[in-house]
Amino acid sequence: MSFICPISDFTTVTSLFADISSATPSKKYLLEKEFEEDDCPEKINLFTTAYKDDDMSCVFPVVRTAEKALAYDRSLPKNALNPLGYEIFDQASVKLILGSTNAARIENRTIGIQTLSLTGSLRIGGEFLTRILGKKTYYTSQQSPTSFNAIFEQAGFKYEKHYRYVDSTNLTLDVDGFLHDLGAAHEGSVVILQPSAHHPTGFDLSNCHWQSVADIIIKRKLFPFFFCCFQGFASGDLEEDVWPLHYFTERNIEFFCAQSLSKTFNLPNERVGCLVVVLNCTKKINIIKMHFINIIENMYDTPPNHGARVVTFILGNQSLFEEFKQNIQEEVERLRTLRAYLREELERRGAPGTWNHITNQNGIFCYTGLNDVHVEYIKNHYHVYLGPYGVINVSCLTLDNIMYIAAAMYVTLQNIPRYQ
Numbered sequence: 001m002s003f004i005c006p007i008s009d010f011t012t013v014t015s016l017f018a019d020i021s022s023a024t025p026s027k028k029y030l031l032e033k034e035f036e037e038d039d040c041p042e043k044i045n046l047f048t049t050a051y052k053d054d055d056m057s058c059v060f061p062v063v064r065t066a067e068k069a070l071a072y073d074r075s076l077p078k079n080a081l082n083p084l085g086y087e088i089f090d091q092a093s094v095k096l097i098l099g100s101t102n103a104a105r106i107e108n109r110t111i112g113i114q115t116l117s118l119t120g121s122l123r124i125g126g127e128f129l130t131r132i133l134g135k136k137t138y139y140t141s142q143q144s145p146t147s148f149n150a151i152f153e154q155a156g157f158k159y160e161k162h163y164r165y166v167d168s169t170n171l172t173l174d175v176d177g178f179l180h181d182l183g184a185a186h187e188g189s190v191v192i193l194q195p196s197a198h199h200p201t202g203f204d205l206s207n208c209h210w211q212s213v214a215d216i217i218i219k220r221k222l223f224p225f226f227f228c229c230f231q232g233f234a235s236g237d238l239e240e241d242v243w244p245l246h247y248f249t250e251r252n253i254e255f256f257c258a259q260s261l262s263k264t265f266n267l268p269n270e271r272v273g274c275l276v277v278v279l280n281c282t283k284k285i286n287i288i289k290m291h292f293i294n295i296i297e298n299m300y301d302t303p304p305n306h307g308a309r310v311v312t313f314i315l316g317n318q319s320l321f322e323e324f325k326q327n328i329q330e331e332v333e334r335l336r337t338l339r340a341y342l343r344e345e346l347e348r349r350g351a352p353g354t355w356n357h358i359t360n361q362n363g364i365f366c367y368t369g370l371n372d373v374h375v376e377y378i379k380n381h382y383h384v385y386l387g388p389y390g391v392i393n394v395s396c397l398t399l400d401n402i403m404y405i406a407a408a409m410y411v412t413l414q415n416i417p418r419y420q
Helices: 027-037 061-071 087-098 117-131 148-154 175-183 207-220 240-250 285-297 306-315 318-349 356-360 372-382 402-415
Strands: 003-006 012-015 110-116 137-141 159-163 190-193 223-228 255-260 272-278 365-367 391-393
Touching: 061 306, 061 318, 087 110, 087 240, 087 255, 087 272, 087 306, 110 117, 110 285, 117 148, 117 223, 117 255, 117 272, 117 285, 137 175, 148 159, 159 175, 175 207, 207 240, 223 240, 240 255, 240 272, 272 306, 306 318, 318 356, 318 402, 372 402
Parallel strands: 137 159, 137 190, 190 223, 223 255
Antiparallel strands: 003 012, 110 272, 255 272, 365 391
């Protein structure tokens, strides 16, 4: 049905769009819009998912060096990449996440596919699992990025289920609940997992826990779909952070891993990602690649070039790679220092509850323990914007704003007890 829309007193035209109902904006969009429209000069954004430094921006020096070198390289083409992306980047990304001595990589049982960062990796991986392998159900943690449901639903999954991960009362990892729920998962389901720097809670499983997870994966014939946002940002060591992936390949467990190089190299506007596919044999690799090509060609056809070349340049230059690893270690030390300062300030003020969970977590995200009511209160009264589940981006803390944030949290908890 079309409506007649007046253009002037003398002219009318019909519009096919007049009957369109309102679209429901995402929580992320609403929060960003609310923050943008807040005219308070003291407002603080703690919900962004990108790494920030003290002046609220961060480009690693090594990235600047790589970009400058590429800018002066007249030999670089501007041709569109093929759907699977820049091949040298794909190989370098697989090596970064699986390691140089990984058997699956050496035996050519892996595929690297350049994608549009994390979201793109999850989407095309999800499409393959539903379309080609017929998967219908996926499990993710109760505290997951809010976009996951829409990504996997649009990829064709029919059922979203959750496993326990965080004990929100004691503010610890709920290992028993997690392993129980994983063991009760429907056979053959897809399980979304994170190797380290858990987004958004910061709580990570130990290597011993991962061994139990692998046992359950094999027993229940589950398919692991890892996503890795900030490799290196948990321990400061690129290889240690992805130990679970190395271990799963040793156990001959096939999996996907959605890798965000945009976040690891802090290139959020370049949309650099890689979907890593680990298989137990090479027989069907070309067929699998063709299925991915078909999926990608009908979605966005080809990934962008610049960010992938920046990452490849750094990974392929030993001196720059060492500098990059040093950058990561420095940022991790900064995150640990900021966590310690926030905890110290909350404890100094006598904020209700215990705060050791802040320093027990890893990565850039911190699960504070504040609930939705607290989040709304602190936003309305102090213009401090936290993310879903009361999560904050630790890198957005500074020595200048920690006292203000801690004071706001203290007063909020004084007025609204954590447990009622």
